[in-house]
């Protein structure tokens with residue numbers, strides 16, 4: 361009798377772990393960290409400088425991935441976030457540059473945010489209105505934004521880069537929110553932390569979060585029990601556009617310049633981080649914290665490889681391998697969690 | 703006694719398709735009203751117009767004496783019309799308690815947050831009341847059997863104060879034992895004073911729990927019958943469109959006589975079966 365109960369107990373702990381979508385990514389993080397600690401620990405991988413480096417890389421991706429993960433759990437994709445970073449960065453730069461509009465950078469960020477929320481709304485509205493896959497709609501938006509960005513930037517500046525913002529940034533105390541650093545860590549890392557905590561809370565501790573799971577898992581079923589699916593999905597598209605703007609503000613204001621090519625490829629990296637973190641491509645399942653851990657893994661690999669003897673050109677091979685490995689592992693774990701009966 | 707819900711000459715067209723034509727129906731509190739009909743008869747369409755998924759093309763829906771027009775399932779839910787759908791009752795990857803509260807999440811505390819402990823406790827308690835013992839409401843619904851899922855959906859509707867409970871083919875995908883469990887909850891809901899609309903194409907399940915029966919065939923109603931005024935066989939015949947079934951049986955008979963191969967013998971068996979079901983199953 362006692363033995364029977366003990367068996368149930370251990371089953372239950374194992375099962376509770378299986379129910380966490382981020383389980384696979386935590387395992388992955390440990391493996392990746394140990395790999396670099398062993399192969400590159402003597403070359404400086406474990407130094408504060410290295411930690412700071414990979415945290416900063418992970419942070420910019422993590423801010424984006426946290427929002428993208430929420431959207432993916434809600435059953436949609438946003439391939440336009442990379443182009444959004446590019447166009448938002450240029451907009452902030454043009455609006456605050458002394459050579460052009462010369463607004464305070466904080467006001468420039470605010471105006472850009474309104475613009476990007478509008479784009480996010482259009483993405484969501486189009487997806488809900490046409491019933492087309494968001495993959496297609498946002499793919500189109502990705503090209504449109506990238507094209508508009510280059511076109512207008514060249515029209516206005518004759519260049520593809522807008523620079524010389526250092527002075528206006530220094531004069532605007534609010535700009536420090538994006539360009540500053542605290543406790544030896546850049547603003548991006550703190551944004552990453554806050555965004556992850558807040559969005560994870562939204563997902564797990566609010567009605568809206570429950571609706572996100574519902575809208576992604578089965579929009580019809582969710583609608584039938586009263587979930588405002590349309591509103592939820594449009595809000596999520598606006599959220600990813602807003603996250604892209606935050607990343608753009610951090611990049612532009614901390615460097616003091618913006619390049620039209622900023623953000624290119626980030627949309628897929630964010631999807632990769634979310635998938636490594638346990639998000640299901642078909643929606644209805646996943647974790648914001650997992651996506652952040654996924655970003656940390658990618659950041660760690662990208663920076664860690666520098667400290668090893670491996671040529672950095674191999675970085676993408678590693679990333680691809682990890683995505684594949686993570687998906688297979690997560691798939692296996694999720695199936696197991698459905699097999700364990702009460 | 704005024705009916706809880708009444709349909710008056712309700713029709714529903716999808717473009718050229720006539721899914722429902724001039725349906726009259728009254729549902730009273732404390733009764734199980736069975737909606738019978740073959741596949742494609744319009745049963746699902748009928749309850750979708752009742753639960754706010756579709757708007758009727760013609761006719762009126764009267765709820766507690768008032769004419770109503772729902773523009774979303776949420777509105778119907780708020781009035782107390784809860785529906786458990788055939789195929790999309792539950793989200794398998796979501797936990798039992800999250801499924802239980804989906805769309806009607808309680809907001810707890812000053813920050814009006816979703817409280818996982820509170821929802822788990824309520825879900826566990828409500829399921830215990832109807833006889834399902836769940837140790838862990840955080841487990842995914844996908845770990846439950848089909849009958850248990852239907853039961854959770856029924857418990858949810860009852861918990862949220864439904865007056866009308868609509869069940870779309872809750873037993874059609876279930877084994878005999880599981881179907882019996884679900885039928886038990888149907889009766890339980892009725893004794894609690896709910897008006898239950900029970901949709902099925904299984905006459906035996908309907909007969910076991912039903913008080914009144916409405917039979918649909920190709921979008922039209924054959925009328926509503928009290929249990930005392932009809933018989934299982936009559937319902938069955940109406941559902942299949944009576945004569946058609948007979949004709950089919952004769953046709954199959956002919957085929958099997960012309961072609962005495964194994965396939966022919968199989969069809970002969972089917973024909974016999976149909977004869978027994980449709981004609982003389984008494």
Ligand SMILES: Nc1ncnc2c1ncn2[C@@H]1O[C@H](COP(=O)(O)OP(=O)(O)O)[C@@H](O)[C@H]1O
Pocket residue numbers: 716719720721739740741742743744745746747748
């Ligand atoms: N959304 C829709 N659009 C077009 N036709 C529909 C739609 N829903 C149902 N129908 C048609 O209405 C008829 C009745 O379907 P349904 O109500 O699902 O039948 P049942 O539930 O009795 O099997 C079918 O011919 C079906 O093709």
Ligand SMILES: [Mg+2]
Pocket residue numbers: 745746747788870871
């Ligand atoms: Mg149906």
